[in-house]
Amino acid sequence: MIKYYKDEEIQNRVRRVVDQRSLSYIDPNRVVCFKSKGTKSKRIIARCWSLPTIWQKALEVDAHYVIEVISEKFDRLSEEQKDHVILHELLHIPKGFGGGLRHHKQLKNALEKLR
Numbered sequence: 001m002i003k004y005y006k007d008e009e010i011q012n013r014v015r016r017v018v019d020q021r022s023l024s025y026i027d028p029n030r031v032v033c034f035k036s037k038g039t040k041s042k043r044i045i046a047r048c049w050s051l052p053t054i055w056q057k058a059l060e061v062d063a064h065y066v067i068e069v070i071s072e073k074f075d076r077l078s079e080e081q082k083d084h085v086i087l088h089e090l091l092h093i094p095k096g097f098g099g100g101l102r103h104h105k106q107l108k109n110a111l112e113k114l115r
């Protein structure tokens with residue numbers, strides 16, 4: 001079974017990366033960070049979860065995102081690699097911060113613009 005823990009360290013990392021990369025369209029207060037343990041998937045280091053528009057309306061909340069890092073994979077990375085993973089996940093969030101996600105193809109373009 002997967003266990004989820006809210007993670008303040010990841011939360012601070014998100015704030016810092018958003019700042020450093022000038023991702024001003026991202027509201028870090030609405031990016032909730034979790035660390036999980038027990039995922040079966042062998043490849044995933046982290047993932048970004050969205051709250052679709054219909055759920056925002058149903059629950060009467062604004063758009064939020066969750067960044068989940070997989071403890072077994074993420075914890076052994078260097079600081080630099082961790083930042084890179086977080087940046088990658090943040091780039092999944094579209095400019096509109098509306099509740100959708102950008103695919104990897106769109107992400108490539110976004111990454112190139114940052115360089």
Ligand SMILES: [Zn+2]
Pocket residue numbers: 088089092104
């Ligand atoms: Zn990705």
